[in-house]
Amino acid sequence: xxxxxxxxxxxxxxxxxxxxxxxxxxxxxxxxxxxxxxxxxxxxxxxxxxxxxxxxxxxxxxxxxxxxxxxxxxxxxxxxxxxxxxxxxxxx
Amino acid sequence: xxxxxxxxxxxxxxxxxxxxxxxxxxxxxxxxxxxxxxxxxxxxxxxxxxxxxxxxxxxxxxxxxxxxxxxxxxxxxxxxxxxxxxxxxxxxxxxxxxxxxxxxxxxxxxxxxxxxxxxxxxxxxxxxxxxxxxxxxxxxxxxxxxxxxxxxxxxxxxxxxxxxxxxxxxxxxxxxxxxxxxxxxxxxxxxxxxxxxxxxxxxxxxxxxxxxxxxxxxxxxxxxxxxxxxxxxxxxxxxxxxxxxxxxxxxxxxxxxxxxxxxxxxxxxxxxxxxxxxxxxxxxxxxxxxxxxxxxxxxxxxxxxxxxxxxxxxxxxxxxxxxxxxxxxxxxxxxxxxxxxxxxxxxxxxxxxxxxxxxxxxxxxxxxxxxxxxxxxxxxxx
Numbered sequence: 001x002x003x004x005x006x007x008x009x010x011x012x013x014x015x016x017x018x019x020x021x022x023x024x025x026x027x028x029x030x031x032x033x034x035x036x037x038x039x040x041x042x043x044x045x046x047x048x049x050x051x052x053x054x055x056x057x058x059x060x061x062x063x064x065x066x067x068x069x070x071x072x073x074x075x076x077x078x079x080x081x082x083x084x085x086x087x088x089x090x091x092x
Numbered sequence: 093x094x095x096x097x098x099x100x101x102x103x104x105x106x107x108x109x110x111x112x113x114x115x116x117x118x119x120x121x122x123x124x125x126x127x128x129x130x131x132x133x134x135x136x137x138x139x140x141x142x143x144x145x146x147x148x149x150x151x152x153x154x155x156x157x158x159x160x161x162x163x164x165x166x167x168x169x170x171x172x173x174x175x176x177x178x179x180x181x182x183x184x185x186x187x188x189x190x191x192x193x194x195x196x197x198x199x200x201x202x203x204x205x206x207x208x209x210x211x212x213x214x215x216x217x218x219x220x221x222x223x224x225x226x227x228x229x230x231x232x233x234x235x236x237x238x239x240x241x242x243x244x245x246x247x248x249x250x251x252x253x254x255x256x257x258x259x260x261x262x263x264x265x266x267x268x269x270x271x272x273x274x275x276x277x278x279x280x281x282x283x284x285x286x287x288x289x290x291x292x293x294x295x296x297x298x299x300x301x302x303x304x305x306x307x308x309x310x311x312x313x314x315x316x317x318x319x320x321x322x323x324x325x326x327x328x329x330x331x332x333x334x335x336x337x338x339x340x341x342x343x344x345x346x347x348x349x350x351x352x353x354x355x356x357x358x359x360x361x362x363x364x365x366x367x368x369x370x371x372x373x374x375x376x377x378x379x380x381x382x383x384x385x386x387x388x389x390x391x392x393x394x395x396x397x398x399x400x401x402x403x404x405x406x407x408x409x410x411x412x413x414x415x416x417x418x419x420x421x422x423x424x425x426x427x428x429x430x431x432x433x434x435x436x437x438x439x440x441x442x443x444x445x446x447x448x449x450x451x452x453x454x455x456x457x458x459x460x461x462x463x464x465x466x467x468x469x470x471x472x473x474x
Contacts, residue, residue, distance in 0.1 A: 039271070039272055045272075065328060068328070
């Protein structure tokens, strides 16, 4: 596994672990990568603000308010991809 | 640390206090309260003085004051004006109608609505709360379905302040239920839009001079140009409004608490029992000291929120703590005032009784005490 893959897996794991710990609803059975976080209550309005602050600090990225959209936050897969893009952009 | 304001801010606060005392207590408030009527004359006076435009763009009739100056003006209004409902309606319009349009609206929306609202020629109302979406307001079920160049709104709203007299409404609906709070979207809806049904004034325990309606939206068709900001921005628009509203409505309460303490001192020094003023009894004087302590601590919390909003841009937890504390302090202060005034304080023709009724609403509007605790607990990592 190359360094980039390890880093990408870390992004996914960090987000997944955060969501499991801070979910607004019971997710003891885990979260499917394609589960709708917004519809299921895993990310309510406060949760969206909190996870945004969390990834900004953890990954040293800045998320514009216009980027807080249902497309970017809907699933673990989509949010991980969005964060990876932000990390890559900030590294340039 | 410096707790002082600029000479200009102090002078402006004094000017607003004088205006409120001289101009906003005209007419028969007892009768308006009994009839549940908003005074359009006083509304126009507030607009003519420039209050409705305080923090807004000069291009639309505002004066571009910062939040601290705005909060001081609101505190002065609370101190000088006895019509709590009038001030409640004013705040409802400024922060939940004018502010969304000012910060997220198009130039055309600002031209068409903001200018008239600031001038007092239009009255605005805000529709977000629903029967099954109160504290959990982001779970609202009113839908906005795109149809060509229009949106079609369907749903029902409750607790719409100013609704019975409003010319224009800012209404929130979801464009995508599966997107949760990120589906919320704001719209400007004019009163005569077909499909918008406004109920008659709903009677309340207090704040009766601030009219309130229920709204029904039945295939209410608005053009895309009525959308405020982008699709899905409604949650952000609403949260921003709430931070402004909480700071400003609370400022009214701080001013009202200050007036109430002074009024209780006057009464306690004047009213004699057992051959001495009742203020000489520790049971009374201690109660007034407690009122003063609540007023001072409330003011500090309020100013901190204003300062954070000005310097950091956001103060979600602090605004929640201030809302929680001030509203409960205002109710406690009113209860103390009733007790200090004895049987007279309980009588319906006395403003002490009206203040108490008005105060209870503060535990509910702009987010209940329970939801403020929830917000603060989440911010603390609980």
